[in-house]
Amino acid sequence: MRRLDKGAPLRAAMRAAGLDIPSLAAATKNVDPEGEGLSRSLVGFIAGGGKTAREECSDRAADLIAAALGKEVEDLFEAPVFTLRESTSTRRTKTSKPSxxxxxxxxxxxxxxxxxxxxxxxxxxxxxxxxKARGEVWPGLIYVGSSRRFNPREVLDAMRQQRTAA
Known part of the structure:
Protein backbone atom coordinates (compact mmCIF):
# COMPACT_ATOMS: atom_id res chain seq x y z
CA MET A 1 0.00 0.00 0.00
CA ARG A 2 1.11 3.57 -0.61
CA ARG A 3 0.33 6.27 1.92
CA LEU A 4 -1.82 9.15 0.72
CA ASP A 5 -0.40 12.67 0.39
CA LYS A 6 2.99 11.73 1.88
CA GLY A 7 1.27 10.55 5.10
CA ALA A 8 -0.55 13.79 5.93
CA PRO A 9 -3.98 12.09 6.41
CA LEU A 10 -2.30 9.46 8.58
CA ARG A 11 -0.63 12.05 10.81
CA ALA A 12 -3.91 14.02 11.03
CA ALA A 13 -5.76 10.86 12.13
CA MET A 14 -3.06 10.23 14.75
CA ARG A 15 -3.46 13.77 16.12
CA ALA A 16 -7.26 13.40 16.16
CA ALA A 17 -6.95 10.12 18.07
CA GLY A 18 -4.39 11.65 20.45
CA LEU A 19 -1.75 9.07 19.54
CA ASP A 20 1.95 9.45 18.95
CA ILE A 21 4.14 6.86 17.20
CA PRO A 22 4.85 4.67 20.28
CA SER A 23 1.20 4.63 21.35
CA LEU A 24 0.03 3.86 17.81
CA ALA A 25 2.49 0.96 17.68
CA ALA A 26 1.07 -0.32 20.98
CA ALA A 27 -2.50 0.11 19.64
CA THR A 28 -1.68 -2.07 16.63
CA LYS A 29 -0.98 -4.95 19.02
CA ASN A 30 -4.51 -4.63 20.40
CA VAL A 31 -6.13 -4.92 16.96
CA ASP A 32 -3.80 -7.61 15.58
CA PRO A 33 -5.45 -11.05 15.70
CA GLU A 34 -1.99 -12.56 16.23
CA GLY A 35 -1.26 -10.08 19.03
CA GLU A 36 2.06 -8.99 17.52
CA GLY A 37 1.26 -5.57 16.12
CA LEU A 38 3.88 -3.35 14.51
CA SER A 39 7.16 -2.10 15.93
CA ARG A 40 7.67 1.55 16.84
CA SER A 41 10.29 1.92 14.16
CA LEU A 42 8.04 0.57 11.41
CA VAL A 43 5.18 2.83 12.50
CA GLY A 44 7.66 5.72 12.55
CA PHE A 45 8.80 4.96 9.01
CA ILE A 46 5.20 4.78 7.77
CA ALA A 47 3.78 7.76 9.69
CA GLY A 48 6.88 9.96 9.58
CA GLY A 49 7.30 13.03 7.48
CA GLY A 50 11.10 13.20 7.38
CA LYS A 51 13.60 11.94 4.87
CA THR A 52 13.53 8.40 6.32
CA ALA A 53 9.78 8.09 5.82
CA ARG A 54 8.58 5.30 3.55
CA GLU A 55 5.87 5.86 0.99
CA GLU A 56 5.00 2.17 0.75
CA CYS A 57 4.16 -0.49 3.31
CA SER A 58 2.63 -3.94 3.40
CA ASP A 59 -1.12 -4.51 3.26
CA ARG A 60 -0.94 -5.96 6.78
CA ALA A 61 0.76 -2.85 8.18
CA ALA A 62 -1.77 -0.56 6.50
CA ASP A 63 -4.66 -2.66 7.82
CA LEU A 64 -3.34 -2.65 11.39
CA ILE A 65 -2.65 1.09 11.42
CA ALA A 66 -6.08 1.93 9.98
CA ALA A 67 -7.81 -0.39 12.47
CA ALA A 68 -5.87 1.07 15.40
CA LEU A 69 -6.94 4.56 14.32
CA GLY A 70 -10.55 3.51 13.67
CA LYS A 71 -10.32 4.55 10.02
CA GLU A 72 -10.86 2.83 6.71
CA VAL A 73 -7.66 1.80 4.95
CA GLU A 74 -8.69 3.84 1.88
CA ASP A 75 -8.76 7.00 4.03
CA LEU A 76 -5.04 6.68 4.74
CA PHE A 77 -3.54 4.49 1.99
CA GLU A 78 -4.01 3.65 -1.65
CA ALA A 79 -3.27 0.48 -3.53
CA PRO A 80 -0.44 0.98 -6.02
CA VAL A 81 -1.44 1.01 -9.67
CA PHE A 82 0.01 -1.83 -11.68
CA THR A 83 0.86 -1.51 -15.34
CA LEU A 84 1.00 -4.36 -17.78
CA ARG A 85 4.46 -5.40 -18.87
CA GLU A 86 3.18 -6.38 -22.31
CA SER A 87 0.80 -5.17 -24.96
CA THR A 88 -2.88 -5.97 -24.67
CA SER A 89 -3.06 -6.40 -28.43
CA THR A 90 -4.89 -9.53 -29.57
CA ARG A 91 -2.24 -10.10 -32.23
CA ARG A 92 0.24 -11.30 -29.62
CA THR A 93 -0.78 -13.64 -26.86
CA LYS A 94 2.67 -14.25 -25.45
CA THR A 95 2.92 -13.77 -21.69
CA SER A 96 6.06 -14.00 -19.67
CA LYS A 97 7.35 -13.53 -16.17
CA PRO A 98 9.88 -10.79 -15.50
CA SER A 99 13.32 -12.29 -15.92
CA LYS A 132 37.17 -4.99 2.06
CA ALA A 133 37.88 -6.08 5.67
CA ARG A 134 37.61 -9.71 4.50
CA GLY A 135 40.08 -8.94 1.70
CA GLU A 136 37.41 -9.18 -0.99
CA VAL A 137 35.82 -6.81 -3.48
CA TRP A 138 32.06 -6.46 -3.09
CA PRO A 139 30.38 -8.28 -6.01
CA GLY A 140 29.31 -5.93 -8.74
CA LEU A 141 31.53 -3.03 -7.63
CA ILE A 142 33.53 -1.44 -10.44
CA TYR A 143 35.68 1.65 -10.08
CA VAL A 144 35.46 3.97 -13.08
CA GLY A 145 38.17 6.52 -12.50
CA SER A 146 37.60 7.61 -8.91
CA SER A 147 33.84 6.94 -8.90
CA ARG A 148 32.00 3.75 -8.04
CA ARG A 149 29.73 1.99 -10.49
CA PHE A 150 27.75 -1.18 -9.89
CA ASN A 151 26.60 -4.06 -12.04
CA PRO A 152 23.11 -4.76 -10.64
CA ARG A 153 23.08 -8.38 -11.91
CA GLU A 154 26.23 -9.29 -9.99
CA VAL A 155 24.99 -7.51 -6.85
CA LEU A 156 21.66 -9.37 -6.94
CA ASP A 157 23.34 -12.73 -7.62
CA ALA A 158 25.65 -12.22 -4.63
CA MET A 159 22.72 -11.20 -2.41
CA ARG A 160 20.80 -14.35 -3.45
CA GLN A 161 23.81 -16.56 -2.71
CA GLN A 162 24.27 -14.89 0.66
CA ARG A 163 20.60 -15.46 1.51
CA THR A 164 20.71 -19.17 0.61
CA ALA A 165 23.95 -19.67 2.55
CA ALA A 166 22.44 -18.20 5.73
Missing amino acids: KSELPEQLMDQAELAKFLRKSRSWIDKQIQEA
Missing part, protein backbone atom coordinates in the same frame (compact mmCIF):
# COMPACT_ATOMS: atom_id res chain seq x y z
CA LYS A 100 16.91 -11.37 -15.28
CA SER A 101 17.10 -10.00 -18.80
CA GLU A 102 14.78 -7.17 -17.74
CA LEU A 103 17.36 -5.80 -15.33
CA PRO A 104 19.13 -2.66 -16.49
CA GLU A 105 22.05 -3.37 -18.78
CA GLN A 106 23.98 -0.24 -17.83
CA LEU A 107 26.09 0.22 -14.75
CA MET A 108 24.47 2.15 -11.91
CA ASP A 109 25.87 4.75 -9.58
CA GLN A 110 25.38 4.30 -5.84
CA ALA A 111 22.18 6.38 -5.66
CA GLU A 112 20.60 4.41 -8.51
CA LEU A 113 21.63 1.09 -6.97
CA ALA A 114 20.25 2.10 -3.58
CA LYS A 115 16.91 2.96 -5.16
CA PHE A 116 16.93 -0.25 -7.25
CA LEU A 117 17.65 -2.45 -4.21
CA ARG A 118 15.42 -0.40 -1.89
CA LYS A 119 18.35 -0.03 0.47
CA SER A 120 20.17 3.02 1.77
CA ARG A 121 23.47 4.33 0.47
CA SER A 122 24.98 3.74 3.91
CA TRP A 123 23.94 0.06 3.69
CA ILE A 124 25.89 -0.23 0.43
CA ASP A 125 28.91 1.52 2.01
CA LYS A 126 28.80 -0.91 4.94
CA GLN A 127 28.69 -3.93 2.60
CA ILE A 128 31.69 -2.60 0.66
CA GLN A 129 33.65 -1.96 3.88
CA GLU A 130 32.86 -5.43 5.28
CA ALA A 131 33.98 -7.08 2.04
Whole structure:
Protein backbone atom coordinates (compact mmCIF):
# COMPACT_ATOMS: atom_id res chain seq x y z
CA MET A 1 0.00 0.00 0.00
CA ARG A 2 1.11 3.57 -0.61
CA ARG A 3 0.33 6.27 1.92
CA LEU A 4 -1.82 9.15 0.72
CA ASP A 5 -0.40 12.67 0.39
CA LYS A 6 2.99 11.73 1.88
CA GLY A 7 1.27 10.55 5.10
CA ALA A 8 -0.55 13.79 5.93
CA PRO A 9 -3.98 12.09 6.41
CA LEU A 10 -2.30 9.46 8.58
CA ARG A 11 -0.63 12.05 10.81
CA ALA A 12 -3.91 14.02 11.03
CA ALA A 13 -5.76 10.86 12.13
CA MET A 14 -3.06 10.23 14.75
CA ARG A 15 -3.46 13.77 16.12
CA ALA A 16 -7.26 13.40 16.16
CA ALA A 17 -6.95 10.12 18.07
CA GLY A 18 -4.39 11.65 20.45
CA LEU A 19 -1.75 9.07 19.54
CA ASP A 20 1.95 9.45 18.95
CA ILE A 21 4.14 6.86 17.20
CA PRO A 22 4.85 4.67 20.28
CA SER A 23 1.20 4.63 21.35
CA LEU A 24 0.03 3.86 17.81
CA ALA A 25 2.49 0.96 17.68
CA ALA A 26 1.07 -0.32 20.98
CA ALA A 27 -2.50 0.11 19.64
CA THR A 28 -1.68 -2.07 16.63
CA LYS A 29 -0.98 -4.95 19.02
CA ASN A 30 -4.51 -4.63 20.40
CA VAL A 31 -6.13 -4.92 16.96
CA ASP A 32 -3.80 -7.61 15.58
CA PRO A 33 -5.45 -11.05 15.70
CA GLU A 34 -1.99 -12.56 16.23
CA GLY A 35 -1.26 -10.08 19.03
CA GLU A 36 2.06 -8.99 17.52
CA GLY A 37 1.26 -5.57 16.12
CA LEU A 38 3.88 -3.35 14.51
CA SER A 39 7.16 -2.10 15.93
CA ARG A 40 7.67 1.55 16.84
CA SER A 41 10.29 1.92 14.16
CA LEU A 42 8.04 0.57 11.41
CA VAL A 43 5.18 2.83 12.50
CA GLY A 44 7.66 5.72 12.55
CA PHE A 45 8.80 4.96 9.01
CA ILE A 46 5.20 4.78 7.77
CA ALA A 47 3.78 7.76 9.69
CA GLY A 48 6.88 9.96 9.58
CA GLY A 49 7.30 13.03 7.48
CA GLY A 50 11.10 13.20 7.38
CA LYS A 51 13.60 11.94 4.87
CA THR A 52 13.53 8.40 6.32
CA ALA A 53 9.78 8.09 5.82
CA ARG A 54 8.58 5.30 3.55
CA GLU A 55 5.87 5.86 0.99
CA GLU A 56 5.00 2.17 0.75
CA CYS A 57 4.16 -0.49 3.31
CA SER A 58 2.63 -3.94 3.40
CA ASP A 59 -1.12 -4.51 3.26
CA ARG A 60 -0.94 -5.96 6.78
CA ALA A 61 0.76 -2.85 8.18
CA ALA A 62 -1.77 -0.56 6.50
CA ASP A 63 -4.66 -2.66 7.82
CA LEU A 64 -3.34 -2.65 11.39
CA ILE A 65 -2.65 1.09 11.42
CA ALA A 66 -6.08 1.93 9.98
CA ALA A 67 -7.81 -0.39 12.47
CA ALA A 68 -5.87 1.07 15.40
CA LEU A 69 -6.94 4.56 14.32
CA GLY A 70 -10.55 3.51 13.67
CA LYS A 71 -10.32 4.55 10.02
CA GLU A 72 -10.86 2.83 6.71
CA VAL A 73 -7.66 1.80 4.95
CA GLU A 74 -8.69 3.84 1.88
CA ASP A 75 -8.76 7.00 4.03
CA LEU A 76 -5.04 6.68 4.74
CA PHE A 77 -3.54 4.49 1.99
CA GLU A 78 -4.01 3.65 -1.65
CA ALA A 79 -3.27 0.48 -3.53
CA PRO A 80 -0.44 0.98 -6.02
CA VAL A 81 -1.44 1.01 -9.67
CA PHE A 82 0.01 -1.83 -11.68
CA THR A 83 0.86 -1.51 -15.34
CA LEU A 84 1.00 -4.36 -17.78
CA ARG A 85 4.46 -5.40 -18.87
CA GLU A 86 3.18 -6.38 -22.31
CA SER A 87 0.80 -5.17 -24.96
CA THR A 88 -2.88 -5.97 -24.67
CA SER A 89 -3.06 -6.40 -28.43
CA THR A 90 -4.89 -9.53 -29.57
CA ARG A 91 -2.24 -10.10 -32.23
CA ARG A 92 0.24 -11.30 -29.62
CA THR A 93 -0.78 -13.64 -26.86
CA LYS A 94 2.67 -14.25 -25.45
CA THR A 95 2.92 -13.77 -21.69
CA SER A 96 6.06 -14.00 -19.67
CA LYS A 97 7.35 -13.53 -16.17
CA PRO A 98 9.88 -10.79 -15.50
CA SER A 99 13.32 -12.29 -15.92
CA LYS A 100 16.91 -11.37 -15.28
CA SER A 101 17.10 -10.00 -18.80
CA GLU A 102 14.78 -7.17 -17.74
CA LEU A 103 17.36 -5.80 -15.33
CA PRO A 104 19.13 -2.66 -16.49
CA GLU A 105 22.05 -3.37 -18.78
CA GLN A 106 23.98 -0.24 -17.83
CA LEU A 107 26.09 0.22 -14.75
CA MET A 108 24.47 2.15 -11.91
CA ASP A 109 25.87 4.75 -9.58
CA GLN A 110 25.38 4.30 -5.84
CA ALA A 111 22.18 6.38 -5.66
CA GLU A 112 20.60 4.41 -8.51
CA LEU A 113 21.63 1.09 -6.97
CA ALA A 114 20.25 2.10 -3.58
CA LYS A 115 16.91 2.96 -5.16
CA PHE A 116 16.93 -0.25 -7.25
CA LEU A 117 17.65 -2.45 -4.21
CA ARG A 118 15.42 -0.40 -1.89
CA LYS A 119 18.35 -0.03 0.47
CA SER A 120 20.17 3.02 1.77
CA ARG A 121 23.47 4.33 0.47
CA SER A 122 24.98 3.74 3.91
CA TRP A 123 23.94 0.06 3.69
CA ILE A 124 25.89 -0.23 0.43
CA ASP A 125 28.91 1.52 2.01
CA LYS A 126 28.80 -0.91 4.94
CA GLN A 127 28.69 -3.93 2.60
CA ILE A 128 31.69 -2.60 0.66
CA GLN A 129 33.65 -1.96 3.88
CA GLU A 130 32.86 -5.43 5.28
CA ALA A 131 33.98 -7.08 2.04
CA LYS A 132 37.17 -4.99 2.06
CA ALA A 133 37.88 -6.08 5.67
CA ARG A 134 37.61 -9.71 4.50
CA GLY A 135 40.08 -8.94 1.70
CA GLU A 136 37.41 -9.18 -0.99
CA VAL A 137 35.82 -6.81 -3.48
CA TRP A 138 32.06 -6.46 -3.09
CA PRO A 139 30.38 -8.28 -6.01
CA GLY A 140 29.31 -5.93 -8.74
CA LEU A 141 31.53 -3.03 -7.63
CA ILE A 142 33.53 -1.44 -10.44
CA TYR A 143 35.68 1.65 -10.08
CA VAL A 144 35.46 3.97 -13.08
CA GLY A 145 38.17 6.52 -12.50
CA SER A 146 37.60 7.61 -8.91
CA SER A 147 33.84 6.94 -8.90
CA ARG A 148 32.00 3.75 -8.04
CA ARG A 149 29.73 1.99 -10.49
CA PHE A 150 27.75 -1.18 -9.89
CA ASN A 151 26.60 -4.06 -12.04
CA PRO A 152 23.11 -4.76 -10.64
CA ARG A 153 23.08 -8.38 -11.91
CA GLU A 154 26.23 -9.29 -9.99
CA VAL A 155 24.99 -7.51 -6.85
CA LEU A 156 21.66 -9.37 -6.94
CA ASP A 157 23.34 -12.73 -7.62
CA ALA A 158 25.65 -12.22 -4.63
CA MET A 159 22.72 -11.20 -2.41
CA ARG A 160 20.80 -14.35 -3.45
CA GLN A 161 23.81 -16.56 -2.71
CA GLN A 162 24.27 -14.89 0.66
CA ARG A 163 20.60 -15.46 1.51
CA THR A 164 20.71 -19.17 0.61
CA ALA A 165 23.95 -19.67 2.55
CA ALA A 166 22.44 -18.20 5.73
